[in-house]
Amino acid sequence: MCSCEQHSRAATDSAANTAPGALNFTVEDMTCGHCAGTIKSAIESALPGTTVDADPASKLVSVKGSGDYAAIKSIVSGAGYTPSAALASA
Template sequence: MCSCQQHSTTTSAAAPAPGGAISFHVEDMTCGHCAGTIKQAIEGKIPGTSVTADPGSKLVSVEGSADIAAIRSAITAAGYTPSAELVG
């Protein structure tokens, strides 16, 4: 979990997941720093992926991989908790 103390209290609308993307709800993603950490973790562990992480909607969308276990593992290794169910 992030300790940057720069958490935003505003929320933004979720952008629709791009076609073919796998989306996860990550409740403990609270700010842009969290989103960047998750994005780096997934893209670093699974080359060829493109990640969109929106702390306002708490959604992480991943294109370029269908390996759900590897994506969850990367999010967990970064210190965050992906939901048990996929979104959308």
């Protein structure tokens, strides 16, 4: 997790905000734009061809271009964050 000031924004219902056709999961310790950028960069660098949207307000991460949650979880964990179980796609 980054050393940015912790933001106290309420998380929205992440299941309602999942991206269709993407692998969606939450990262509860993603607290700011810097955290989101770190997660996005880590995944896109390790898995070329993926597109990542990371929203610190809802704690939701959506990955298009890879359905390998085990690999993505490992990448996010390696970046210092704690991903939740993958959510069902809408």
